[in-house]
Amino acid sequence: MRPRSWLSRFRRERGAREWSRVADGAAGLGAADRRSLQPEAHALRQDLNRFLQITRPSVRLSQAALDALPLPAGTDWQWRPGFLSRPLSPSGMVSPENGQVLGDQVTLWHDCAKRALILRQLPNAEVTALARYGMTLEVMGFTGGFLSLAVDLPADAMHGLSPAHVLRLETMLQPERPLPIYARLNITHGPNTEGILREIDMRGAGPQVVEFDLAGIELNENRLEKIWLDLIFEKPQMNAISIREFIVSRHPRANF
Known part of the structure; x- marks a missing residue:
């Protein structure tokens, strides 16, 4: 262009x-x-x-701060989703349908018949937060069996991606009450979709980090079509989970 x-x-x-x-x-x-x-x-x-x-100056400054983060040696790509960097319009959704999209990157999946859910973007009020915005998922009387947020990664996440890479997710998740939370990496290549599931360690007050080693899947590098991350919440009823940070990066495995 x-x-x-x-x-x-x-x-x-x-x-x-x-x-x-x-x-x-x-x-x-x-x-x-x-x-x-x-x-x-x-x-x-x-x-x-x-x-x-x-193109707002604040968004450019946010990207500069992201580029300056201490990431593993050899990191060749890093990304923070737009819902943490710029305001969304609309900024939230109440009683969302299954598969409803907020912004252009986040999809909420659930089977709660009463749709007792609220997903909304809020400014990050914490002084130490690098992201300008956060996102909060409020769950009332949840009667379903599954609840997850899917975050689509941009196309450049697939450029040069190979089985030698490790994808790293650094998050700052803050639930009102403890609950199991999992992260699943999904990669579609040709007719196949591969997935790697990791439980997020919610102990401690700092950021949570999970890594996905692509050596564990059969990856067709020439037919990559889509890549996304699911945050899966187990037994989420009567809870509120805030996403204060969400940074995805990739680096080569140590033996490469």
Whole structure:
């Protein structure tokens, strides 16, 4: 992408002029034309809002702090999801459906028929927090059998990924009451999806770290399609779990 090139500027200016004309004549449009244009307008507004959020100075500073974190030797990629770096709109969801998405990276999965759940983004009030925002999952009378948050990793997490890598998750999870929490790494390559499950050690007050050694799975490096992490909460009823940090990185195994 060359945003400052003449051709790129021309295309953006032409699109802006076209939408300006559409807006000027919106009052005279028929119902069918309005319905057909609204999805385009919503998609355009979403992309523009995302660009403005990502390019805010505070987000760039947050990325600089992430790049400066002490990570294992040889770390060649690190990432913090956008819901910890920039505000979401909407900032939460109440009584969510199974599979409902918040932002563009977080999906809530559950089988609670009463949907007694609230997921919302909140500013990180702790002085020591590096992330600008946190996320809190409130669980009331949970009657289901499973509850998890799925966080999609970006495409660049797969660039150069090989069985020689170890993926590392550093989190700061703060439940109101102790409960078992698991992290599962999922990698889709071709028709297969491989998973590695690890229990998160919730003892102590510091960050929690889990590692996923890819030597334990048969990974087809040439057919990588998707990678994501699940946070799985066991017996979560009448609890609230806050996510204050979520950093994913990768480094080569020590014997490589």
